[in-house]
Amino acid sequence: MNAHDSSQTDVRLDDSPELRPEREATVGSAGRRRRPQRGERLMVPDAEFRSYYGRPVLQETPWQAPDIAGYLFLGGLAGASSVLAATAELSGRPRLARACKTGALCALGGSLYALIHDLGRPQRFLYMLRTFKVTSPMSVGTWILTAYGPQAGLAAATAVTGLFPRLGRAATMGAGLTGGAVATYTAALVANTAVPAWHDGHRELPYLFAGSAAASAGGLGMLAAPLAEAGPARRLALAGAVAEYAAAKRMERRMGPVAEPLKRGPGGLLLRLGTGLSLSGAAAGILLGRRDRRAAVAAGAALLAGAICTRFGIFHAGLDSSRDPAYTVEPQRARLSHPSQAPS
Amino acid sequence: MTLLEPDDPATSSGYADHPERMGFFTDTSVCIGCKACEVACKEWNHVPEDLLGFTGMSFDNTAGLGANTWRHVAFVEQPRRLGRQESGLVAADLPAGTVEAARDRTPASLGLPSHDGATGSASDMEFRWLMASDVCKHCTHAACLDVCPTGSLFRTEFGTVVVQEDICNGCGYCVPACPYGVIAKREDDGRVWKCTLCYDRLTVGQEPACAKSCPTDSIQFGELGELRERAARRVEQLHEAGVESARLYGHDPGDGVGGTGAFFLLLDEPEVYGLPPDPVVTTRDLPAMWRHVAVAATALLTVAAAVTWGSRT
Ligand code: SF4
Ligand code: SF4
Numbered sequence: 001m002n003a004h005d006s007s008q009t010d011v012r013l014d015d016s017p018e019l020r021p022e023r024e025a026t027v028g029s030a031g032r033r034r035r036p037q038r039g040e041r042l043m044v045p046d047a048e049f050r051s052y053y054g055r056p057v058l059q060e061t062p063w064q065a066p067d068i069a070g071y072l073f074l075g076g077l078a079g080a081s082s083v084l085a086a087t088a089e090l091s092g093r094p095r096l097a098r099a100c101k102t103g104a105l106c107a108l109g110g111s112l113y114a115l116i117h118d119l120g121r122p123q124r125f126l127y128m129l130r131t132f133k134v135t136s137p138m139s140v141g142t143w144i145l146t147a148y149g150p151q152a153g154l155a156a157a158t159a160v161t162g163l164f165p166r167l168g169r170a171a172t173m174g175a176g177l178t179g180g181a182v183a184t185y186t187a188a189l190v191a192n193t194a195v196p197a198w199h200d201g202h203r204e205l206p207y208l209f210a211g212s213a214a215a216s217a218g219g220l221g222m223l224a225a226p227l228a229e230a231g232p233a234r235r236l237a238l239a240g241a242v243a244e245y246a247a248a249k250r251m252e253r254r255m256g257p258v259a260e261p262l263k264r265g266p267g268g269l270l271l272r273l274g275t276g277l278s279l280s281g282a283a284a285g286i287l288l289g290r291r292d293r294r295a296a297v298a299a300g301a302a303l304l305a306g307a308i309c310t311r312f313g314i315f316h317a318g319l320d321s322s323r324d325p326a327y328t329v330e331p332q333r334a335r336l337s338h339p340s341q342a343p344s
Numbered sequence: 345m346t347l348l349e350p351d352d353p354a355t356s357s358g359y360a361d362h363p364e365r366m367g368f369f370t371d372t373s374v375c376i377g378c379k380a381c382e383v384a385c386k387e388w389n390h391v392p393e394d395l396l397g398f399t400g401m402s403f404d405n406t407a408g409l410g411a412n413t414w415r416h417v418a419f420v421e422q423p424r425r426l427g428r429q430e431s432g433l434v435a436a437d438l439p440a441g442t443v444e445a446a447r448d449r450t451p452a453s454l455g456l457p458s459h460d461g462a463t464g465s466a467s468d469m470e471f472r473w474l475m476a477s478d479v480c481k482h483c484t485h486a487a488c489l490d491v492c493p494t495g496s497l498f499r500t501e502f503g504t505v506v507v508q509e510d511i512c513n514g515c516g517y518c519v520p521a522c523p524y525g526v527i528a529k530r531e532d533d534g535r536v537w538k539c540t541l542c543y544d545r546l547t548v549g550q551e552p553a554c555a556k557s558c559p560t561d562s563i564q565f566g567e568l569g570e571l572r573e574r575a576a577r578r579v580e581q582l583h584e585a586g587v588e589s590a591r592l593y594g595h596d597p598g599d600g601v602g603g604t605g606a607f608f609l610l611l612d613e614p615e616v617y618g619l620p621p622d623p624v625v626t627t628r629d630l631p632a633m634w635r636h637v638a639v640a641a642t643a644l645l646t647v648a649a650a651v652t653w654g655s656r657t
Contacts, residue, residue, distance in 0.1 A: 055408060184637045
């Protein structure tokens with residue numbers, strides 16, 4: 001071949017598209033057809049799962065468990081405690097209300113510490129307030145906390161000092177209303193990721209988180225309020241624990257193989273422990289916590305411990321599911337081969 | 345999400361007057377695994393060193409994309425033919441000493457090339473070596489950008505997705521959001537980093553460093569529409585040449601991320617290269633999630649009221 005009349009052997013010296021011969025090279029076209037089949041053997045689609053040296057498809061989520069799993073618990077506790085504080089105040093249970101308000105403020109303080117501590121650049125925390133994005137649950141959550149925080153703080157401060165009771169009552173109601181959002185938005189926060197066990201649970205996680213938050217707030221109420229006023233706390237704990245259990249069961253059933261990390265490994269263990277503690281704490285609260293102060297304290301502590309286990313369990317199950325490429329690849333493969341069965 | 349022009353992210357991000365959407369077409373069939381793209385990217389973008397060691401994964405000692413790796417060349421060795429190509433490899437009988445030394449493990453022939461075609465008792469061994477340079481996909485619907493709470497991640501006028509390092513506060517939300525596992529946090533720095541599609545070079549009319557350095561034009565940079573046409577022709581050409589495993593990945597505006605700005609021609613299933621076979625931007629399900637959150641929050645308030653007033657006090 002003459003190098004002058006063809007670009008095939010030219011060394012490229014500029015970016016002119018006409019001088020790009022290599023990109024047209026047809027690999028695999030050389031050689032004889034020695035086999036009956038034409039060209040390469042098209043393999044029967046592999047039944048077994050394939051990956052790139054078993055490496056995860058997703059990046060490791062850079063969140064620290066004590067910070068973010070801790071925040072899932074504390075945020076839920078704060079939000080639901082404010083809700084309980086509001087109903088307690090309106091129904092004339094001042095000591096239950098005060099206990100819940102102080103508890104909510106402490107949990108909120110812990111939440112803010114955890115959230116800021118987990119940032120790669122904590123001094124840029126306020127950059128969260130640069131925008132509002134409904135596509136980002138973290139942005140929405142920041143604004144929910146911005147609305148909720150001062151009201152929860154005011155509610156607790158007025159309850160403890162006894163000053164400005166009318167302002168305190170307004171703040172209590174405001175914190176109660178926003179508290180519901182504080183306790184549940186974190187479900188959208190974790191579910192709006194590519195982490196299989198979190199995202200695939202996006203329908204049930206809000207209920208699971210609401211239930212867990214209610215159970216922990218009930219536990220706090222039982223722990224800190226006198227028996228005579230703690231009736232709503234006991235019943236809220238029971239309702240929360242049952243809702244959490246039901247949502248978790250439903251989630252596991254619907255998620256299929258992706259639910260494995262919720263049942264096995266550290267995540268599975270924590271979740272089982274969490275359910276056990278919550279349900280037994282709630283039952284003990286209702287059955288024994290009405291008359292016996294020590295039983296009420298023990299039940300409340302079990303509920304709080306149960307909620308911690310549940311949140312850390314969900315957190316770790318998610319991380320586990322993102323570390324194994326099978327949980328990313330296989331559901332997507334299944335979706336491609338059976339588009340009609342794809343969950344909407 | 346309401347995105348009026350699904351294939352024109354710059355317009356849906358508010359650019360009234362903007363250049364054509366730019367992207368990469370990475371044709372892995374001509375990749376020779378030289379890693380010039382990895383080096384050029386590191387040099388141009390001052391990306392710090394990462395892994396210095398051996399992974400045992402063929403010639404891939406980079407391991408994967410990350411905060412300090414914005415181009416990554418994957419190497420896959422497979423016992424099958426590439427098109428009609430003859431590998432020239434032979435499966436030789438193992439020397440007795442090797443078999444003995446292996447004891448209870450199963451020794452395997454590495455199929456070293458034969459010079460006379462008559463080594464041992466072997467016949468031609470099927471073998472092919474896949475190489476592919478991976479990069480941020482610059483998704484049409486980019487999950488990383490959707491979830492960024494600070495606005496650090498933004499859409500450029502070229503339709504690409506870029507992190508502003510002076511804004512990022514290292515919340516890390518974009519990292520699990522990316523369905524391709526691209527963006528990651530630099531530990532000693534606290535912020536996230538990824539391919540910018542050489543935004544600085546694009547603004548002065550230069551092509552990205554990796555595409556510039558690629559000696560075989562496996563990485564092709566250009567206007568996305570033109571690249572898609574070119575890629576479609578290329579797949580046909582390869583099919584005609586007998587390489588029936590050639591397929592495009594990320595070229596389809598109807599896929600789960602609305603098509604990608606950086607798309608690929610692959611010779612096997614995406615997962616073989618470490619790519620997700622059917623990635624989706626999870627923000628697609630966010631309206632449903634917010635609905636469930638609203639119902640759950642309302643239920644929490646209702647139940648709290650019910651347990652307070654619903655029974656005798
Ligand atoms: S590939 Fe990942 S990091 Fe790149 S634009 Fe898409 S979501 Fe963002
Ligand atoms: S880590 Fe930075 S770029 Fe990523 S979501 Fe957070 S602020 Fe945005």
